[in-house]
Amino acid sequence: MAIVSLNDFIGSTKQTLSIFKGTTRTTVSNVWFSMFDIAGTPGAGTLAGTSTAAGVVPTDATAGCPPITFSTGTGYLSAVDFGSTVASRLMLADMLFKAGAFSYAAGTTSLSTQPSYSSRVPGGTDYTGTQIWIEVSTAFATGNNWKVEVTYTDQDNNAGATTGAQPATALAAAGLTIGKMLQLPLASGDSGVRKIESVIVTNGATAMTAGAFNVLVLRPLWQGRIVSVNGGDSHGMDRTGLPIVYNDSAIISMVNADSTSSGTYEILADIASN
Amino acid sequence: MAITTLADIQSGTRQYVDIVKGSLSATTAYASLWATGLGAGSLAIGNTANGLVPTNATAGAAPLNSFSGDGYITNVVVNSTTVTWTYDPSIILIYDRIFHAGSFAATVGVNSLSSQPSFSSRVPGGNYSGLQIWAEMASAKTGSSSVRVKYTNQDGTTGQVSPTVSAPANGIAHCIQIPYVSGDSGVQAIEEFEVTAQSSGCTWNVFVARPIMMINTLGSRFSRERIHGFASSFGPRIYSDSCLACLSKGIPSDSTTPPLSLSMTIVSK
Numbered sequence: 411m412a413i414v415s416l417n418d419f420i421g422s423t424k425q426t427l428s429i430f431k432g433t434t435r436t437t438v439s440n441v442w443f444s445m446f447d448i449a450g451t452p453g454a455g456t457l458a459g460t461s462t463a464a465g466v467v468p469t470d471a472t473a474g475c476p477p478i479t480f481s482t483g484t485g486y487l488s489a490v491d492f493g494s495t496v497a498s499r500l501m502l503a504d505m506l507f508k509a510g511a512f513s514y515a516a517g518t519t520s521l522s523t524q525p526s527y528s529s530r531v532p533g534g535t536d537y538t539g540t541q542i543w544i545e546v547s548t549a550f551a552t553g554n555n556w557k558v559e560v561t562y563t564d565q566d567n568n569a570g571a572t573t574g575a576q577p578a579t580a581l582a583a584a585g586l587t588i589g590k591m592l593q594l595p596l597a598s599g600d601s602g603v604r605k606i607e608s609v610i611v612t613n614g615a616t617a618m619t620a621g622a623f624n625v626l627v628l629r630p631l632w633q634g635r636i637v638s639v640n641g642g643d644s645h646g647m648d649r650t651g652l653p654i655v656y657n658d659s660a661i662i663s664m665v666n667a668d669s670t671s672s673g674t675y676e677i678l679a680d681i682a683s684n
Numbered sequence: 685m686a687i688t689t690l691a692d693i694q695s696g697t698r699q700y701v702d703i704v705k706g707s708l709s710a711t712t713a714y715a716s717l718w719a720t721g722l723g724a725g726s727l728a729i730g731n732t733a734n735g736l737v738p739t740n741a742t743a744g745a746a747p748l749n750s751f752s753g754d755g756y757i758t759n760v761v762v763n764s765t766t767v768t769w770t771y772d773p774s775i776i777l778i779y780d781r782i783f784h785a786g787s788f789a790a791t792v793g794v795n796s797l798s799s800q801p802s803f804s805s806r807v808p809g810g811n812y813s814g815l816q817i818w819a820e821m822a823s824a825k826t827g828s829s830s831v832r833v834k835y836t837n838q839d840g841t842t843g844q845v846s847p848t849v850s851a852p853a854n855g856i857a858h859c860i861q862i863p864y865v866s867g868d869s870g871v872q873a874i875e876e877f878e879v880t881a882q883s884s885g886c887t888w889n890v891f892v893a894r895p896i897m898m899i900n901t902l903g904s905r906f907s908r909e910r911i912h913g914f915a916s917s918f919g920p921r922i923y924s925d926s927c928l929a930c931l932s933k934g935i936p937s938d939s940t941t942p943p944l945s946l947s948m949t950i951v952s953k
Contacts, residue, residue, distance in 0.1 A: 421688030424919045428814040428895050432849065432863045449847050451816060451861070452869035473867040477813045477838070489919050491898035493775035493933070640774050640933050642900040646915025676775070678898050680919040 411483050413684045419488065419647065422682040427476040429502075429663050429677040435589050437667045442501070442591040444545050445672060446662055452476050457547040457589070459510025459624040465606060467525045468505045468660035475505070475660045480683035485655040486647075489680040492634050493642030496673030498665050499635050503628040505660040506530050506540065509606055510624030511547045514556070516613035524605050530656050531629065537565040537602035542573060542594045543626045550586035550621030555614035557581070560594055560625055565602030572597055575612055586621055591664060603627055628662075631655065632679075647682075655681050685753040685953045693758060696953035703746045703946040705930060713852030714777070714859045714931045716820050717944070718744045727822040727857060728787055729889050735785030735874060737801045738927040745781070746928035751952040755922035759949040760912040762901055774901050774932050776944070779893035781927040782806045782815070785874060786889030787822035790829070794878045802873075806894065808921045812838035812870035817862040818931075819849070819877075820889040824856040827884030833862050833877055838870030848880050856886070859931060896920045896928070901944075922950055 413419050430451040437443045447457040455474015460466060470478045478485065492500055506527040512519060528534045542560055550556065557575040564571045573594040596603065609625055631653045636642050655661070661679070665672045687693060706720035718725045725744015729736065740748040762776070782803040788795045804810065815838070819831050829851040836842045846862045864870075877890045897920065899912055922928070932944065 417689040417691075420690060420693065420918070421686070423809070424921070425809075425811065426814050426895060426920050428816055428869075430816070430861055430863075432861060449863035451864055452813075453864035453866040455866065477869050479809065479811045479813065489916055491916070493898055493900055495933075640900075642775055642898065644897070644899055644912050644916040646913070646917070648915045676777070676898060678895050682919070 411684050413484065413486055413682060418684050419682055422684040423480055425479050425681045427661065427679040427681065429476060429679065431675055434674060435672040436587065437665065437670055437672050438590065439669055440666060442664050442666045443589045443672055444591050444664055445589065446474050457545065458622065459508045462509055462512055462519055464521055464523045464525065465507050465509030467527045468508050469658040470660055472660050475662065478655065478657050478659060478681060480657050480681070483684050485657060485681045485683040486652040487631050487650045487655050487679060488647045488652060488682040490632055490634060490645045490650055491678040492676065493640065494636040494673045494675035495639060496671055497636055497638050497641065497668040498673060499633060500675060500677065501630065501664045502632045502677070502679060503630045503662055503664065504530060505626055505662045506629055507606065507627035508624055511622035512609050512611065512625065514550055514611070514613060514618040514621035516611050518608055518610045520608045521606055527627065530659065532654055537604050539629065540602040541628045541630065542603055543628055544592040544594060545624040545626055546586050546588055546590045547624055548620065548622035549588045550583040550618050552583055552616065553613065553618030554582035554616050555580045556586065556618050557612040559610040561607040562603045563605040563607060564600045565604060567604060569607065571600055580614065583618060687754050687756055687951065687953050692953050693951050696951040697751060699749055699950050701746050701748050701928065701948045701950055703930060705944045714933045716857045716859050717930045717932055719857060723747055727820070727889060729784050731785055732788055732795055733797065734799050734801060735783055735797055737783055737803050738781050739925040740927055742927055744929060748926060748928055750924045752924065753953045755924065755950050755952040757897065757917045757922060757948050758914050758951050760897065760899060760917050761947040762899055762910045763945040776899050776901065777895060777931040778897045779895050779929060779931065780806060781929045782892050782894050783874065784889055784891035785877065787887040788877050788879065790882060790885045790887050792879050792882050794876050796876050797874055800873050803892065806923055806926065812872050814895065815870045816893045816895060817871055818859045818891050818893055819862060820859045820891060821851060821856055822887040822889050825851060825884060825886035828881065829879060829885030830881040831877065831879050831888060833890060834875040835871045836873040836875060837868040838872065840872055842875065844868055851886065
């Protein structure tokens with residue numbers, strides 16, 4: 411049952427997710443980094459993906475994701491309290507799909523029998539707003555001419571769309587440190603992704619000699635800004651916008667620090683369900 | 685009686701719970717305000733064998749009057765009473781202190797608890813996920829100290845041993861959250877508190893927190909008051925015997941006046 415009135419919200423069941431990262435990660439200024447494998451609450455997850463052939467659909471039962479307890483009805487992110495030791499941005503997203511860990515080496519990996527994540531998009535059919543991200547699971551080494559391209563089926567079920575080889579300026583090893591995330595642009599006219607079809611790596615000279623990465627499909631839920639050390643804020647439902655959360659959503663947090671440390675951060679996220 | 689409508693909130697019983705807490709030395713770690721300010725508690729918990737389930741009647745708890753039915757926060761006003769312009773922004777965690785034990789000696793070793801009292805009545809829906817384990821420095825230290833906790837996780841699995849964490853480089857009452865084992869997200873019981881390394885270290889308490897709300901003060905440079913209204917405060921349930929307490933990170937070193945005043949409106953029915 412959807413929450414369609416203030417009384418629905420007041421009377422809804424509420425769960426507070428506690429997300430805490432107790433140690434820092436070296437980051438790059440103004441770049442998103444994954445903290446999935448950093449110890450805290452819930453316990454650390456594992457960065458490296460477990461399938462490059464088909465990928466997996468992570469859930470709240472995946473180590474590193476907070477368990478979600480409502481079993482029926484619709485859930486909504488109704489409030490987020492957050493704070494960090496560094497000026498930064500924090501993001502919460504539902505990790506819909508994860509494939510990896512792919513090797514740094516040049517080549518094309520075609521996926522098949524990919525599991526569907528339709529149950530984790532609104533209405534089962536609205537893939538708009540979903541995003542493709544690269545997540546470095548093993549730091550890269552040596553090279554300075556590395557790119558990645560992902561082909562996908564778009565939100566309207568058109569196959570063969572491509573992100574193109576990204577980024578425009580090839581990456582060096584120093585730009586592919588562990589945890590770094592890179593959002594890949596969708597093709598012109600596209601607004602979401604139903605399925606990852608293939609992953610294409612270009613490893614030009616000077617070539618990388620180590621490194622691994624995942625390909626993720628994320629549905630963004632929330633972002634917040636910490637303007638200074640030990641800053642943060644409280645976002646009620648008027649500021650979260652009540653994005654839908656499913657009872658098996660794999661909620662992850664990411665950080666975009668102003669400087670070169672992720673800081674340690676805490677997030678209390680309320681899920682209201684009815 | 686549950687609060688399920690706006691009319692329930694409007695007709696419910698309101699109480700205004702004021703928390704006035706004193707300052708500690710400036711820190712980048714969390715500081716427990718348990719033993720400061722009005723109605724201060726004691727860091728000497730007085731039970732290392734079983735632990736205790738503190739309530740609203742425990743010294744140190746916010747002055748919450750007992751009520752019947754459900755309780756919810758509908759509004760929080762945060763004030764900084766200091767006039768110093770060195771007051772930096774800080775994070776304040778309001779939590780229900782549902783279990784604590786201590787003070788454990790400042791020596792390397794394992795402290796085992798038994799016959800621990802249950803705090804299940806203070807866990808909404810029996811969901812232990814999202815609870816937090818904290819180590820609290822019960823005395824000042826000059827050297828170093830590292831600790832870890834063995835606990836029963838949210839699903840009732842015993843013997844989970846947390847990663848080791850080091851004490852923050854600060855003084856008495858500073859706290860550090862204990863990370864969980866991979867796959868865990870909560871705690872049903874504390875089984876052991878272990879000091880793994882010690883050099884002129886401190887005595888310790890361990891407590892379990894159910895986080896209620898996290899708010900921020902912007903600091904004297906920007907504003908000395910913030911109001912968190914219904915949209916951002918209504919949600920977590922408050923029990924009639926909740927032991928509401930605060931942790932703060934980043935408070936100033938002004939020791940002459942209490943720098944923090946929280947006024948919470950709690951509606952019950």
